[in-house]
Amino acid sequence: DVKVTQSSRYLVKRTGEKVFLECVQDMDHENMFWYRQDPGLGLRLIYFSYDVKMKEKGDIPEGYSVSREKKERFSLILESASTNQTSMYLCASSLRAGYNSPLHFGNGTRLTVT
Amino acid sequence: GNSVTQMEGPVTLSEEAFLTINCTYTATGYPSLFWYVQYPGEGLQLLLKATKADDKGSNKGFEATYRKETTSFHLEKGSVQVSDSAVYFCALSLTGSARQLTFGSGTQLTVLP
Numbered sequence: 001d002v003k004v005t006q007s008s009r010y011l012v013k014r015t016g017e018k019v020f021l022e023c024v025q026d027m028d029h030e031n032m033f034w035y036r037q038d039p040g041l042g043l044r045l046i047y048f049s050y051d052v053k054m055k056e057k058g059d060i061p062e063g064y065s066v067s068r069e070k071k072e073r074f075s076l077i078l079e080s081a082s083t084n085q086t087s088m089y090l091c092a093s094s095l096r097a098g099y100n101s102p103l104h105f106g107n108g109t110r111l112t113v114t
Numbered sequence: 115g116n117s118v119t120q121m122e123g124p125v126t127l128s129e130e131a132f133l134t135i136n137c138t139y140t141a142t143g144y145p146s147l148f149w150y151v152q153y154p155g156e157g158l159q160l161l162l163k164a165t166k167a168d169d170k171g172s173n174k175g176f177e178a179t180y181r182k183e184t185t186s187f188h189l190e191k192g193s194v195q196v197s198d199s200a201v202y203f204c205a206l207s208l209t210g211s212a213r214q215l216t217f218g219s220g221t222q223l224t225v226l227p
Contacts, residue, residue, distance in 0.1 A: 040219050041219060042118075042203060042218050042219040042220050043158075043203065043217040044217075045215070090157055090158070092157070092158075102148075102160040102163075103150075103158070103160065104157075104159075105157025105158045105159065106157050107155065107156050107157050108156075108157055
């Protein structure tokens with residue numbers, strides 16, 4: 001089974017802090033994704049990466065950056081955390097692009113910014 | 115633009131009841147359609163999919179039929195169990211690519227014993 005591991009289940013940070021959310025997958029998947037999940041809004045794509053050091057903006061990239069130095073690891077960075085970034089963050093991976101390659105999700109990191 | 119509209123929850127049912135969760139979509143082309151499920155404390159996982167009109171996706175007793183004429187992909191199950199309690203997300207992709215998935219807002223289902 002594919003395993004996508006997010007380093008923290010819960011995080012509490014202060015406004016203005018730099019925050020790192022880490023995600024590791026163990027199946028040599030090409031594509032990795034960061035989503036945020038908010039009630040009533042479903043999932044919204046922040047960034048995705050299709051290869052090491054390659055990234056593309058999703059629907060809501062403002063206030064975020066990402067890093068993919070190794071194929072198995074994809075980090076989401078909040079340069080200066082703000083209260084409106086309080087949310088559930090979900091990492092996902094897929095082997096290839098295409099609908100025959102479904103997304104595999106981690107269990108999520110619930111971030112609270114105070 | 116592309117969008118997915120799901121019935122608002124929460125939905126509460128008794129065990130063995132029939133389940134329908136409505137999903138309709140707007141898309142500029144012919145999308146692939148998906149249902150994902152999120153069990154408490156877990157990430158999402160793919161439940162079923164359909165890639166063209168009239169296709170029926172099925173898994174774990176759940177079914178959904180891709181209806182192009184009504185732009186719908188309603189999720190059904192004939193007899194729900196307590197273990198089906200979860201949040202269900204409908205999603206579409208125009209290219210079939212996970213990079214262009216558009217999710218609905220999710221529907222919380224609670225099944226009571």
